[in-house]
Amino acid sequence: MEVEKMDENEWKYHGEGNQSLVVSHCQDDYVEVLQDKDFSQCGFDSRCVVLRFLKSPPNQNMTSEEILHHLQNIVDFGKHVMKQFFGENYVHHGEIIQLPLDFVRQLCLKIQPERPESRCDKDMDTLSGYAMCLPNLTRLQTYRFVEPRPILCIEIKPKCGFIPFSSHVSQEVKHKVCRYCMHQHLKVANGKWKRPSKYCPLDLFSGSTLQIDGPYNEAFYEKLLDLSTEDDGTIAFALTKVQQYRIAMTAKDCSIMIALSPCLQDECSEQRPVVLASKTRLTFSVSVLDLDLKPYESIPHQHKLDGKIVNYYLKNVQAKDDPVMSSLFKENEDCTLVLHKV
Numbered sequence: 001m002e003v004e005k006m007d008e009n010e011w012k013y014h015g016e017g018n019q020s021l022v023v024s025h026c027q028d029d030y031v032e033v034l035q036d037k038d039f040s041q042c043g044f045d046s047r048c049v050v051l052r053f054l055k056s057p058p059n060q061n062m063t064s065e066e067i068l069h070h071l072q073n074i075v076d077f078g079k080h081v082m083k084q085f086f087g088e089n090y091v092h093h094g095e096i097i098q099l100p101l102d103f104v105r106q107l108c109l110k111i112q113p114e115r116p117e118s119r120c121d122k123d124m125d126t127l128s129g130y131a132m133c134l135p136n137l138t139r140l141q142t143y144r145f146v147e148p149r150p151i152l153c154i155e156i157k158p159k160c161g162f163i164p165f166s167s168h169v170s171q172e173v174k175h176k177v178c179r180y181c182m183h184q185h186l187k188v189a190n191g192k193w194k195r196p197s198k199y200c201p202l203d204l205f206s207g208s209t210l211q212i213d214g215p216y217n218e219a220f221y222e223k224l225l226d227l228s229t230e231d232d233g234t235i236a237f238a239l240t241k242v243q244q245y246r247i248a249m250t251a252k253d254c255s256i257m258i259a260l261s262p263c264l265q266d267e268c269s270e271q272r273p274v275v276l277a278s279k280t281r282l283t284f285s286v287s288v289l290d291l292d293l294k295p296y297e298s299i300p301h302q303h304k305l306d307g308k309i310v311n312y313y314l315k316n317v318q319a320k321d322d323p324v325m326s327s328l329f330k331e332n333e334d335c336t337l338v339l340h341k342v
């Protein structure tokens with residue numbers, strides 16, 4: 001990708017979350033096989049990548065150095081920690097790219113009308129010129145060229161699914177209803193959603209949970225794994241526990257992108273994973289995204305939020321449905337852990 005020749009008209013709004021905004025190349029729907037000569041600064045043809053910009057509330061801009069440092073942490077954390085947890089093939093840590101400021105400003109103006117109103121409480125960073133360059137995960141990742149066939153891409157955010165059994169969890173309701181389902185009621189009350197979701201992460205997961213700022217290198221990862229479960233009372237132990245918590249919080253908020261495309265029998269090779277769906281053979285790619293480490297500051301926020309979620313649920317949902325906790329057994333509603341003898 002030749003950064004000096006970047007033209008905002010070749011890029012389009014792709015999507016955004018609470019922390020970042022993503023643009024993709026306008027031609028990504030109909031490109032031909034790419035030649036190695038097209039690859040440059042970040043090792044990809046611009047038509048196969050997305051650019052991911054950080055966002056911040058108006059008047060709370062970080063300096064360029066802070067942005068660069070933050071992006072570097074994201075890349076290192078993906079590369080050395082999350083890749084090890086999820087697997088080399090599923091995590092794409094990307095690279096930092098420095099773009100001409102003029103391009104970034106023009107791009108920001110161009111995409112503004114496409115942004116959903118609910119996301120406009122934060123602005124895309126147009127001051128630093130830094131962004132992450134990542135493969136476009138809505139495409140198949142098997143080869144570095146664009147598939148000639150149509151692709152169906154599904155993005156899911158599985159969220160966290162387990163019922164804690166620790167005796168340190170004092171509230172009885174937490175042993176019965178998962179946090180995600182309880183949180184849904186608070187989100188409806190706060191106006192985030194119109195109604196609680198019928199999805200429950202417990203349907204997806206069967207049990208346990210996934211168990212430090214920089215350097216996010218292999219030694220860091222080893223340290224996380226080596227931590228014994230016995231509390232030895234040292235500061236090092238306590239710090240590592242905090243880091244484990246942050247990593248678990250990060251993992252619980254990730255997204256999974258699944259790209260599927262039809263393929264003919266003679267096209268199937270060992271390199272290309274295939275799934276059979278009734279009469280069709282589909283080749284696919286699976287990627288995990290949004291693996292930015294949650295900041296320290298989110299820990300007290302999580303703690304407060306936890307209290308709000310449970311209190312709201314107990315007062316407004318369970319209290320209404322009691323006396324016999326009938327809600328626990330309502331089909332498709334809050335998901336309760338019901339143990340069956342096998």
Ligand SMILES: O=P(O)(O)O[C@@H]1[C@@H](OP(=O)(O)O)[C@H](OP(=O)(O)O)[C@H](O)[C@H](OP(=O)(O)O)[C@H]1OP(=O)(O)O
Nearest residue numbers: 016017018019157159183249250252253294298302
């Ligand atoms: O708290 P939750 O479970 O609602 O998750 C938040 C997400 O809400 P969602 O699950 O999509 O409804 C929320 O997603 P949306 O903004 O709704 O897309 C963010 O991912 C948020 O992370 P951060 O604080 O911006 O780093 C997420 O916050 P944390 O992961 O920091 O708690």
Ligand SMILES: Nc1ncnc2c1ncn2[C@@H]1O[C@H](COP(=O)(O)OP(=O)(O)OP(=O)(O)O)[C@@H](O)[C@H]1O
Nearest residue numbers: 015016017018019020022050134135136137138290
């Ligand atoms: N590499 C990628 N390829 C294709 N699409 C992507 C890629 N990265 C992000 N996206 C799209 O952009 C959206 C926003 O990106 P992302 O989830 O990283 O933002 P975020 O602000 O960190 O999210 P959150 O609100 O969960 O904190 C994703 O939901 C996804 O649809």
